[in-house]
Amino acid sequence: xxxxxxxxxxxxxxxxxxxxxxxxxxxxxxxxxxxxxxxxxxxxxxxxxxxxxxxxxxxxxxxxxxxxxxxxxxxxxxxxxxxxxxxxxxxxxxxxxxxxxxxxxxxxxxxxxxxxxxxxxxxxxxxxxxxxxxxxxxxxxxxxxxxxxxxxxxxxxxxxxxxxxxxxx
Amino acid sequence: xxxxxxxxxxxxxxxxxxxxxxxxxxxxxxxxxxxxxxxxxxxxxxxxxxxxxxxxxxxxxxxxxxxxxxxxxxxxxxxxxxxxxxxxxxxxxxxxxxxxxxxxxxxxxxxxxxxxxxxxxxxxxxxxxxxxxxxxxxxxxxxxxxxxxxxxxxxxxxxxxxxxxxxxx
DNA sequence: ACTAAATAATTTAACATTAAAGTATTATTC
DNA sequence: GAATAATACTTTAATGTTAAATTATTTAGT
Numbered sequence: 001x002x003x004x005x006x007x008x009x010x011x012x013x014x015x016x017x018x019x020x021x022x023x024x025x026x027x028x029x030x031x032x033x034x035x036x037x038x039x040x041x042x043x044x045x046x047x048x049x050x051x052x053x054x055x056x057x058x059x060x061x062x063x064x065x066x067x068x069x070x071x072x073x074x075x076x077x078x079x080x081x082x083x084x085x086x087x088x089x090x091x092x093x094x095x096x097x098x099x100x101x102x103x104x105x106x107x108x109x110x111x112x113x114x115x116x117x118x119x120x121x122x123x124x125x126x127x128x129x130x131x132x133x134x135x136x137x138x139x140x141x142x143x144x145x146x147x148x149x150x151x152x153x154x155x156x157x158x159x160x161x162x163x164x165x166x167x168x169x
Numbered sequence: 170x171x172x173x174x175x176x177x178x179x180x181x182x183x184x185x186x187x188x189x190x191x192x193x194x195x196x197x198x199x200x201x202x203x204x205x206x207x208x209x210x211x212x213x214x215x216x217x218x219x220x221x222x223x224x225x226x227x228x229x230x231x232x233x234x235x236x237x238x239x240x241x242x243x244x245x246x247x248x249x250x251x252x253x254x255x256x257x258x259x260x261x262x263x264x265x266x267x268x269x270x271x272x273x274x275x276x277x278x279x280x281x282x283x284x285x286x287x288x289x290x291x292x293x294x295x296x297x298x299x300x301x302x303x304x305x306x307x308x309x310x311x312x313x314x315x316x317x318x319x320x321x322x323x324x325x326x327x328x329x330x331x332x333x334x335x336x337x338x
Numbered sequence: 339a340c341t342a343a344a345t346a347a348t349t350t351a352a353c354a355t356t357a358a359a360g361t362a363t364t365a366t367t368c
Numbered sequence: 369g370a371a372t373a374a375t376a377c378t379t380t381a382a383t384g385t386t387a388a389a390t391t392a393t394t395t396a397g398t
Contacts, residue, residue, distance in 0.1 A: 005223060011287060014294040017306040018197070024309035025194035026237070028187070042383065054174060061346060068195070073385055075348055080383075096346040096393045118180060125183040127311050136308045137186040140193035142296050143305075213354065230376060242355055244378055249353075265363050265376040 021143075032120055039113050040084075044069070044077045046117070049086060049110040052102045057090075059097045081106070190312075201289055208282050209253075213238070213246045215286070218255060218279040221271045226259075228266045250275070 005015055029043065036046045044067070051066050052058060058066070064074040078100060081087040086106030090099045102110070125133060174184055198212065205215045213236070220235050221227065227235070233243040247269060250256040255275030259268045271279070294302060 007287070010299075011291065013299060013302055014291050015287070017294060017297075017302040017309075018290055020306045020309040020313060021190075021194055021197070024313035025190055027313040028190070044384065059346080069384095070386060071347065072349075072387080076384070094346090094394070098347070118176070118184070121187055122180065122183050124312070125186060127314070128186075128308060130179075130182060132308055132311075133182055133186040135304065136312075137189045139297060139301055139305045139308075140186075140189040142301075143293070144189060144193035144196040145296070211353065228376080238354095239356060240377065241357080241379075245354070248378095263364070263376090267377070 021140075028121075028124055031124060032117065035116055035120055036113065039109060041109075041113065042077075044073070045081055045086075046110075046113070048074075048077055048081060048100075049102065049106055050114060052087065052100060053107065053110045053114065057099050057101045059092070059099050061097075063100060190309075197290075197293055200293060201286065204285055204289055205282065208278060210278075210282065211246075213242070214250055214255075215279075215282070217243075217246055217250060217269075218271065218275055219283060221256065221269060222276065222279045222283065226268050226270045228261070228268050230266075232269060 005012065007015075033043060036043060039046075041049070047067050048063060051063060055066070060074045060078060061071065063078075064071055067074070069077075078087060078089070082089060084105075085103055086109060088101045088103050090101060091097070092099055128136065174181065176184075202212060205212060210218070216236050217232060220232060224235070229243045229247060230240065232247075233240055236243070238246075247256060247258070251258060254272055255278060257270045257272050259270060260266070261268055297305065
């Protein structure tokens with residue numbers, strides 16, 4: 001572990017903490033993903049189903065805000081979920097909006113998977129005491145700040161705080 | 170912030186800490202990426218150049234281990250870097266190996282960008298005291314454990330601890 | 339009412355990412 | 369020394385991801 005970069009003490013400390021933060025989030029999502037894969041779900045698909053389960057029907061733009069994803073991405077994720085019959089698109093009164101509903105199959109699937117996901121997460125996090133989890137949350141919250149403070153879906157694994165960076169072209 | 174899931178206290182605590190961890194890492198990488206984009210580099214490309222700068226010439230498989238990426242991914246990232254003339258592929262004596270070298274342009278670019286990246290990271294992390302950074306590192310290290318303990322490149326932003334999960338097909 | 343602005347969703351192009359299969363090269367084993 | 373295994377890299381197919389451009393619809397301003 002640690003960094004090989006030769007710099008000031010502060011630089012080395014910062015790089016070290018940053019690297020461990022990235023490692024931890026990557027490692028956790030990576031260890032949690034086999035369960036989702038076994039249900040044929042990607043992280044994004046799981047996050048979408050989970051938001052729909054816990055927050056109820058939403059339009060795509062709202063889902064994008066919850067998941068911190070761009071509209072184009074939501075279109076694709078929903079396309080794939082719809083193709084598998086897990087969600088249903090429904091045009092609203094305002095025909096610009098499309099409300100997303102879980103189908104029966106979608107609801108069954110996410111209700112089956114979410115508890116397992118939570119179990120796995122509990123097992124992972126129990127390596128820390130309750131006080132340590134609290135402290136980790138506090139530190140991460142400080143670091144993550146600057147973002148717009150949207151409500152994060154439960155247990156989903158999201159990327160990119162601002163749907164505006166890291167793009168191509 | 171926080172979770173909307175109704176569960177036991179432990180479940181809520183764990184979800185809360187987990188979500189904040191994900192938020193922090195996403196938020197940080199997202200806030201760091203505009204600088205890289207301005208140099209036309211993706212996170213993966215930056216990570217590759219940075220490893221080559223600080224660890225010297227490497228073969229692709231070794232680079233993949235450092236960046237915790239699959240071979241196929243490394244092939245593509247190196248393709249793109251090579252196309253821009255930032256790295257050079259060199260067949261080794263053992264003709265299965267390809268050693269990657271920074272070109273002059275590649276070296277100049279990463280030497281120009283890395284200090285800026287580090288500056289930006291320092292600014293982000295200074296929201297925490299040195300003791301908090303240390304504690305964050307300690308907690309994240311515990312959480313990230315279970316992985317194989319490879320050396321992480323300095324300042325790079327990686328994904329996936331194990332080059333084996335989250336795939337498709 | 340008509341235009342202009344705003345909003346929601348989609349499409350497009352480029353790159354990232356994985357797993358799995360394929361190719362080339364080297365090492366091992368009989 | 370020829371068959372086999374191991375290793376390194378590439379290719380392929382699928383999904384994800386973004387920014388930017390496009391389309392459809394609604395709202396606001398005149």
